[in-house]
Amino acid sequence: MQTNTMKPYAIISLIALLVAAATGSLLRFGLFLGMPDWAQNYLAVRHAHSHLMYFGWGTLGIMALLWQWLPRLSGRPLPHGVYWQMGATAILALLSFPAFWSNGYGPTRIGALMLPLGSIVSGLSGLTWLFFIFLYVRATWGLPIRPLAVQLWDWAIALLLLACFGVIGLMATILGEHPSFFLHQAMLHLFLDIFAVGWFGMALLGLAWAWIGGRASTPGWLPTGSLALALAPTFFLGMPPALVPPAVYAVAVAANLATALLLGWHGWMLWQRRAFLPALVQFGLWTLAVHVLIGVILLWPGLWQWASATQLRVFFLHNLLLGWLSSVLLGLIVAQWLTITTEARQILVTLWIGGVAVMLIALLGLGLAGIVPISTLLWLRVAAWSSLPLVGVSLIVTVVATRKEVGRTVSPSYTAEARVETPG
């Protein structure tokens, strides 16, 4: 019988989602009403929001589901040390919020000392991820058969390692005596973009395929290593265009197209099996389709350079992180750990999908402000109000998840056959 060993960490990830979503909502209202006195440093609060989302929600939530489902796929128990690793990852993720709140990556006064708290917490978080990687490698070393989900997690973890180099490089450029703007931007995007598209994206695909498990047939071949290799150079597209040499841009844009097509292949295969996926995961597949479409239209000459000067980056980021990552993760966490009535589930799903869809439309409107003849203020208001149902859903799901339940053990329906999958 499967126990809910990872549920406490899933609850912490939901708390992180709630706090970070409420902070995002504060920022959204702050953009047209002004920020309150107790949150004057807009950029620092934005860092607090994004880092708690990355470290506390995305990373911790993915790790909780991965550790929960891995033993069934590998046929091995969880390795010793997992609870230490999850505890350390959770504590540092929660600490990132106050660490970034007052001054972002800049120094904060603690008594007589000026300490770069954001950098310190990021660095320590990175160490707990290295611990996670070590435990994962030990837990899956020499598996005679690597199921599709495990293969996707292998590559997700390779990309997490690459993103960790970005964190180390970023800290070095911040703490160094002669910071180079090029290196700072390269390291920042190696971390942020590979973390988001690479670690989150591939780990999430692994979770979705793990959920499908033995419920439906798995395709004979799906991209795993090829997807990770295509993904790696795409972070250059996150950098300011003036810093990226034309040859590097050509490689990055070709890699971005390949990534889009390979992700689209996964998305299409999952869509064909949508009857076995929670409604929020199905919705996430639509936003993945938008992400794939963006990868294709970025080929249009001059479009990337033009878009970089607009607010479209915020739309792009939130389509990926709110639409795709958060919808899928929330859908799987709810399906795994929450007991709620069908009606309550439908209300939560409708509120979430409605809030995300309206917010993404408003962010697209803001990004296209120079072209679409609708006032920026109206889009800002719509984006702000649409954030409230998302905060509400996060709150309800967190409260329901903390209720004590008796004997609930839903999990992906793994069967012996489901473990026997062809390598991709």
Ligand code: HEM
């Ligand atoms: C709950 C809904 C959300 C709201 C209301 C929200 C709101 C915001 C706002 C207002 C900004 C600043 C935009 C600007 O300055 O123009 C922002 C930036 C950002 N958000 Fe969110 N967000 C949400 C969800 C998420 C999620 C789920 C993630 C990641 C998992 C995320 C990651 C980011 C990142 C990486 C940035 C950019 C930070 C930077 O450039 O320093 N957000 N968000």
